Amino acid sequence: MKALVDRLLGPVTLVALAVTVWLGLWVTPPDVHQGNLARLVYVHPALAWVALYLSFGTATIASALYLWPRTRSEVLDRVAHCAMEVSVVFIALTLITGSIWGRPTWGVWWAWDARLTSTAVLGLLALGYLALRRATDDAHVRARRGAVYVLLAAINVPIVHFSVLWWKTLHQNATVFTADRHLLIHGIMAWTLLVSFVAFSLAFAWLLRARYRLEASRGAVADAVVERALDERRREGVV
């Protein structure tokens, strides 16, 4: 089953992304007010969804499970690490696509808006996590500190989510659903938006899997290094 998923995940992701591009650029009509600029809605929200909820959420859950002694394992530490790396990439893409949309709409590449600022802060927190891991040599210490750091950083995710409600912001409020769950986008646009969320979610899974396999290989190499070091150390004691 695992081998089948490994073989199919990449091609299915590419197909889903291709369908998103096709629907977003050719099939859906331009927006009444924003014209073709609105086509970024098929990219930007999905990137934000992956960045804030899927990847950060995965890292948070893996970190919480790592800290609980009953479920602690090297696998969870690796998952958290890889998910945070993917999160950094998607946060950056979210901010870039947001800037591309914001320039013609607001007249600036960057605004000190609550949603933008809190997202940028989250990106810096994710970068801080990677810096923390690089600065810590011992694997056990690195895993524990990383896990605690992710839980602290995750406090900011609800701040980002609710920032458009708590403060007066340039960034628009909920785009897809109203507070009482009425759909704001209709027809082919709604379906394209849904496909984009699925496609980018698959992209997250694909990237996470690829990154995890690289990390697992590194772990295997490190284990071999340890065995060799143990042999050499024991030979020191032989007269």
Add this chain to the structure above:
Amino acid sequence: MDTGASPAVTLRDAVALLNDYPLLSGVTLDIDAATLTVVTGANGAGKTSLLMMLAGLVRLSRGAGVVAGVDLATGDLRELRRRVGWLGHEGSFYDDLTARENLTFAARALERPLDLVDPALERVGLASRADSTARRLSAGQRRRLGLAWLIVRRPVLWLLDEPYASLDDEGRGFFDNLIGDVVDAGATVVVSAHDPLRAARLRPRTVVLAGGRLAGEPT
């Protein structure tokens, strides 16, 4: 003396890794309660690392071990650390606190009676320096302050890492007598040293470390 749980040490193929380097490469060792054991070996053999593992300060990476009744792999290492007394060869105190303040802090932390502090300073010959900050003590005096710290703490397992460094002849003699008294009172003492203990009343068991594990015991 606070006996707490059993002070015996049992290690089986104990490995300790730090940044993928094996500090200990498979130590198998048993130490009975209320005994004195001297660990010797060349520089880099793993003497300090062994003592730190027994203190719960270095993690067991592979193998098994039980120290002072605490399983090194699954037990509460914080509880183990409360049961052991550690005397390292580096400074062990708050430099900006006086000798008395350092001991008072330790006594309060472990809920020991505060009236143990001055007698401990007296015992190690630091009564006249009780109000000097630790920064102003000589290396030998800091070593004595470390002993006073252990006297106040009364652990079941004493771990002394190269305690003779920075001690003159008088200091070494004092040290040997103190170790003898502590063992007679029922504590287990493990000492790492290059030089053998000299006091006639001490009959330590000696183990030799090489390459991070035991090289055998000299007769």
Add this chain to the structure above:
Amino acid sequence: MIRTALLVAGKDLRVEARSRVLLWQVVPFGVMALLLSGLALGPQRAGRSDAAPGLFYLVVVLVALLMINRSQGIERAPGTRASIATLGLDPAGIYLGKVLALAVELWLSAVVLLAGAVLFLHTALHGTLLALPSVIETLAALAAAGTLYGALSAGAATATLLPLVALPAFAPLLIAGERSFVAALHGGALWEWWVIVTVALVAYLGVGILLYGVLEDS
């Protein structure tokens, strides 16, 4: 936990009182940073008190980074770390004690820096005094967060790693503190910023009490 907290806080404050690093190094640095920020704005704009709250909190954050480093550094000597570890103190108590000591040090620094804000940046005295409760609470939250991030970054690279991991987390506190200072100076709703700081303070204290032991063991 409370007993350990008071013991650790007392020890940290006694070490600080004896060494006087705060008095002779950190607070003078803070005053100098406040002066430099005024210089950077230029004489026309430095005298306008609307820049003052932000500059005050920026300097406070720099001072906090130095004091967090110092707080963690008290036990950084390897022998000291090992000896203290063998005392088996309750990590939640250690955390609360370090937070309390750091908060007291930051409050003392803030008194001097607020006086500097009135003197150099011309903030109104009445408004500055009105801002005092929010400053106290914001600094307590900074201490709670900073103690955690200090423990996270403890090690060889603390001096460079601490700012990188802590500053993004300080940003919401910085914003809330600055906004409440502005509201105290010029009028406006203080309560929403109070809520943010209070929630942050409670959240960091909760996480610290639960997880400081994990960081201590590592």
